Amino acid sequence: MKPTRFGPSLYGTNRFGMASSSPLHVAVIGTGIVGASAAHFLAAAGARVTLLDASGPAAGATGASDGAVSVASKRPGPMMDLARHARAFYVRCEQDGLFRGLFHRRSTFLVARTAIEADLVAQHGADLAAAGERVVEVDRAALLDRIPGLGASVCAALEIPDDGHALGYEITERLLATSRASIRRNAPVSEIVMRAGRACGVAVRNEFLPADAVLVAAGIGSAPLLGLGEILIPRKGQMAVTDRASVAGPAIDGHLMAASYLAAKRGIVRDNSHIGLVIDPLMTGQFLIGGSREDHRSDHSTDAATIAAILREALDLYPPLAARRVLRSFAGVRTASRDGLPIVGLHPHYAGVVIATGFEGDGICLGPFMGANAARLLLGERPEADLSALSPQRFARVEAHA
Amino acid sequence: MREAPILVVGAGPAGASAAATIAEAGLPVLLIEQRDQLGGAIHRQPAAGNEEHVWRPARHRRNWAALTARLQASAERIEIRTETIFLGVDSEGRFLFDDRHEACVFARRPRAAIIAVGAIETIRPFPGWELPGVMTAGGAQVLLKETGRPPEGPILLAGGGPLLPALAAQLAKAGNPPVAVLERGRPWNAPAALARLALSWAPMSEAAAYAAALAASRVPYRCGAVVTQAEPDGDGLKVSIRVGETQEPLLVRHLLIHDGIAPNRTGIPLPDPDGAVPILLAGDGREALGADAAILDGRRAAMQVLARLGHAERGAPSDERGLQRARDFQATLARALQAEPIVPPPETLICRCEGRSHADLAALAPDASAREIRLMGRFGLGACQGRFCGPMIAALRGQPLPTASPPRWPLRPVSVAALARLTIDETE
Ligand SMILES: Cc1cc2nc3c(=O)[nH]c(=O)nc-3n(C[C@H](O)[C@H](O)[C@H](O)COP(=O)(O)OP(=O)(O)OC[C@H]3O[C@@H](n4cnc5c(N)ncnc54)[C@H](O)[C@@H]3O)c2cc1C
Ligand SMILES: Cc1cc2nc3c(=O)[nH]c(=O)nc-3n(C[C@H](O)[C@H](O)[C@H](O)COP(=O)(O)OP(=O)(O)OC[C@H]3O[C@@H](n4cnc5c(N)ncnc54)[C@H](O)[C@@H]3O)c2cc1C
Numbered sequence: 145m146k147p148t149r150f151g152p153s154l155y156g157t158n159r160f161g162m163a164s165s166s167p168l169h170v171a172v173i174g175t176g177i178v179g180a181s182a183a184h185f186l187a188a189a190g191a192r193v194t195l196l197d198a199s200g201p202a203a204g205a206t207g208a209s210d211g212a213v214s215v216a217s218k219r220p221g222p223m224m225d226l227a228r229h230a231r232a233f234y235v236r237c238e239q240d241g242l243f244r245g246l247f248h249r250r251s252t253f254l255v256a257r258t259a260i261e262a263d264l265v266a267q268h269g270a271d272l273a274a275a276g277e278r279v280v281e282v283d284r285a286a287l288l289d290r291i292p293g294l295g296a297s298v299c300a301a302l303e304i305p306d307d308g309h310a311l312g313y314e315i316t317e318r319l320l321a322t323s324r325a326s327i328r329r330n331a332p333v334s335e336i337v338m339r340a341g342r343a344c345g346v347a348v349r350n351e352f353l354p355a356d357a358v359l360v361a362a363g364i365g366s367a368p369l370l371g372l373g374e375i376l377i378p379r380k381g382q383m384a385v386t387d388r389a390s391v392a393g394p395a396i397d398g399h400l401m402a403a404s405y406l407a408a409k410r411g412i413v414r415d416n417s418h419i420g421l422v423i424d425p426l427m428t429g430q431f432l433i434g435g436s437r438e439d440h441r442s443d444h445s446t447d448a449a450t451i452a453a454i455l456r457e458a459l460d461l462y463p464p465l466a467a468r469r470v471l472r473s474f475a476g477v478r479t480a481s482r483d484g485l486p487i488v489g490l491h492p493h494y495a496g497v498v499i500a501t502g503f504e505g506d507g508i509c510l511g512p513f514m515g516a517n518a519a520r521l522l523l524g525e526r527p528e529a530d531l532s533a534l535s536p537q538r539f540a541r542v543e544a545h546a
Numbered sequence: 547m548r549e550a551p552i553l554v555v556g557a558g559p560a561g562a563s564a565a566a567t568i569a570e571a572g573l574p575v576l577l578i579e580q581r582d583q584l585g586g587a588i589h590r591q592p593a594a595g596n597e598e599h600v601w602r603p604a605r606h607r608r609n610w611a612a613l614t615a616r617l618q619a620s621a622e623r624i625e626i627r628t629e630t631i632f633l634g635v636d637s638e639g640r641f642l643f644d645d646r647h648e649a650c651v652f653a654r655r656p657r658a659a660i661i662a663v664g665a666i667e668t669i670r671p672f673p674g675w676e677l678p679g680v681m682t683a684g685g686a687q688v689l690l691k692e693t694g695r696p697p698e699g700p701i702l703l704a705g706g707g708p709l710l711p712a713l714a715a716q717l718a719k720a721g722n723p724p725v726a727v728l729e730r731g732r733p734w735n736a737p738a739a740l741a742r743l744a745l746s747w748a749p750m751s752e753a754a755a756y757a758a759a760l761a762a763s764r765v766p767y768r769c770g771a772v773v774t775q776a777e778p779d780g781d782g783l784k785v786s787i788r789v790g791e792t793q794e795p796l797l798v799r800h801l802l803i804h805d806g807i808a809p810n811r812t813g814i815p816l817p818d819p820d821g822a823v824p825i826l827l828a829g830d831g832r833e834a835l836g837a838d839a840a841i842l843d844g845r846r847a848a849m850q851v852l853a854r855l856g857h858a859e860r861g862a863p864s865d866e867r868g869l870q871r872a873r874d875f876q877a878t879l880a881r882a883l884q885a886e887p888i889v890p891p892p893e894t895l896i897c898r899c900e901g902r903s904h905a906d907l908a909a910l911a912p913d914a915s916a917r918e919i920r921l922m923g924r925f926g927l928g929a930c931q932g933r934f935c936g937p938m939i940a941a942l943r944g945q946p947l948p949t950a951s952p953p954r955w956p957l958r959p960v961s962v963a964a965l966a967r968l969t970i971d972e973t974e
Binding site for chain 1: 642967
């Protein structure tokens with residue numbers, strides 16, 4: 145791969161220098177929620193798309209995560225704003241049929257169990273309100289009405305009524321099923337092949353696959369492909385799934401997010417043994433309970449001490465879980481960037497390459513919207529929101545000054 | 547610091563034999579069994595307060611008496627934990643157990659582990675197999691052994707393999723002979739295989755005993771007969787049976803189905819005989835070779851562990867010869883009873899936990915990954931984690947149900963409260 149000067153943007157008139165008679169062919173690396181979304185919207189715009197995945201759809205974080213489509217959990221600043229766009233995108237896709245039956249509105253409850261946590265929740269509520277989000281204060285009695293059985297230690301809570309939930313793998317499957325993108329499983333990309341400063345295809349094992357443009361949406365696998373080993377770190381999260389507490393629909397009326405989760409998200413605690421507790425009632429009637437945040441861990445194994453610690457926290461917050469059984473434990477790997485923001489935009493040096501990775505614990509929420517915007521970038525169109533804070537350029541600059 | 551024990555999971559013939567062999571060599575053993583009693587699939591004892599013993603061939607009774615005597619003789623070196631379920635091994639190398647008695651999960655680090663969790667029953671799905679009144683033959687046998695009483699009303703046994711006549715004989719001896727035994731294979735079409743089987747004295751004398759019991763109760767044993775459907779009919783079931791080109795209905799109360807057994811590997815750690823903590827499989831859980839072979843295989847695994855730990859010679863060659871004989875016997879039996887697979891109709895249920903059908907399975911891409919089969923197909927995702935539907939899916943897809951790697955724990959559902967009370971014993 146021969147680096148070129150960071151050239152003019154892709155908003156060129158002659159889409160990648162291709163004759164306009166043959167459709168643009170895009171190789172999308174990674175069939176997670178982001179790659180699937182980009183492929184869907186690229187194909188819808190008439191591009192020819194080949195999706196390549198080292199394993200198969202949803203093999204990465206997308207298939208080993210929770211699915212909070214939540215503004216409530218976001219750090220103030222660009223993430224909170226972009227999450228509002230991304231959630232609105234879910235609502236739109238639900239209404240126009242694409243995500244019908246897969247995206248469900250439900251409240252997030254931010255709950256505090258100590259005075260310090262109550263302060264944190266209040267601060268976060270103020271930040272959400274400032275970003276334009278609806279925030280409702282709920283006292284303990286009202287909360288007990290909504291979520292009977294809640295633990296004695298819960299002292300304060302805020303309700304964020306406009307959040308939602310979607311399972312990453314279901315969204316991915318729907319996006320793929322409703323597009324003509326061709327999918328290649330067991331196709332690990334080893335290299336983006338450059339010619340005269342622009343991408344001309346990708347290498348899969350010993351095979352060269354020509355393409356007019358390349359989207360790197362390979363989660364943590366993006367790091368070796370782009371030489372971003374210093375910038376992207378894996379952050380393992382362990383979770384547990386229970387049996388069904390109800391036969392139809394969520395067992396409780398909202399998503400419980402402990403202040404400990406906000407503390408991790410706002411960067412107040414950074415500790416591999418910290419539990420950022422969420423208790424998520426799934427549509428199946430099961431509970432998804434998580435999770436750990438273990439930096440520099442990219443394996444998918446789980447350990448009993450961590451899962452037990454998660455469950456103890458969960459029982460303190462919501463004691464009725466004692467009646468449930470754990471069906472399985474699993475771990476997923478979040479892709480975190482050094483400054484905590486995703487990386488979405490044109491490659492600073494390689495023409496014809498777009499990057500969309502680094503979604504950490506927010507990619508189910510952000511993924512469809514960001515994939516759609518990556519598609520726009522590849523098609524030479526402007527994104528639907530201001531993505532400048534996410535530009536890969538910011539690391540190019542840091543590197544230059546270092 | 548205490549001396550860490552050798553872990554043996556499963557107290558069937560294989561586990562009992564392994565535990566006794568290790569204890570006799572002077573090493574401590576931790577023997578884990580999920581049921582409230584030892585014995586495994588074949589020597590299952592009546593539940594407490596119930597004296598009825600189900601009829602078993604004398605050879606099996608003698609073998610089990612010998613094993614229990616050996617366990618007794620080494621009792622001070624064997625810690626037995628019943629009603630305790632092995633949940634798997636976590637990423638820290640901790641072996642996890644669900645103590646159902648104390649309602650808590652505990653973790654141990656053994657010096658070595660022998661996993662002898664036996665086999666699972668397989669069935670071939672047909673529309674209606676999930677209805678009340680349909681049960682696996684093995685499940686019915688467990689009930690029979692524990693209660694001493696057969697189910698009431700007309701019983702039909704169907705499927706394939708030697709358990710069918712064995713259970714039919716036990717039902718007959720217990721007072722309710724089945725109306726028929728339907729074997730899908732046509733052994734008379736495989737005379738060479740039959741001739742070879744006749745040379746295996748112990749299993750054939752057992753088969754002869756079952757045959758005599760069936761003949762005495764006039765239970766028809768029909769070969770080449772297959773159940774194609776079961777439908778509810780009043781209190782019972784209307785079962786459609788196909789023999790050659792003809793279809794016939796039969797009204798029964800209970801339909802007991804069975805199509806052989808396969809090693810139970812769901813969530814079980816992969817064998818690692820040379821690891822820092824050697825892990826070996828033994829008995830039907832390693833290779834489904836039957837009860838006699840399980841005793842040999844338990845000893846073989848124990849000898850291998852002892853040799854690894856510098857305590858004894860390798861296993862006796864006679865064990866290997868005995869295992870090979872059992873392997874030959876099972877292969878010949880399989881040849882004698884082989885039957886063409888039948889593709890079940892699309893609506894046939896495959897995964898009972900998540901309610902997924904054959905059509906759902908067929909809709910998956912042929913090269914679907916493990917994730918896609920589990921998450922998007924929802925196969926192997928429910929309470930049994932694919933233990934029961936896995937072999938059916940393997941047969942229908944022509945390739946094994948991909949398993950999570952590393953194997954996932956808990957391999958059985960475990961109470962949230964019990965797991966939250968996890969105790970980790972680090973004194974070993
Ligand atoms: C425990 C946990 C809980 C989470 N909970 C939430 C939540 O509640 N809400 C939320 O919004 N987000 C959540 N997330 C985050 C979310 O799951 C991720 O941000 C999102 O799935 C990222 O999607 P992706 O498409 O970028 O990457 P991935 O889903 O990781 O997809 C990358 C794909 O690329 C493939 N690949 C990698 N390298 C190569 C290569 N060289 N060649 C070909 N293919 C390659 C991989 O096989 C994989 O399929 C959670 C994450 C975890 C781990
Ligand atoms: C349903 C069935 C019926 C059979 N009927 C006959 C018969 O009638 N005649 C005959 O000759 N052979 C029969 N067999 C075969 C015979 O029982 C086996 O060959 C023999 O019992 C194998 O011994 P084993 O020790 O390997 O396994 P098993 O005898 O199956 O013993 C395994 C033990 O492990 C325990 N266990 C399993 N999982 C766990 C866990 N996670 N944690 C703790 N404990 C666990 C089980 O409770 C069981 O006690 C039958 C097999 C099956 C499956």
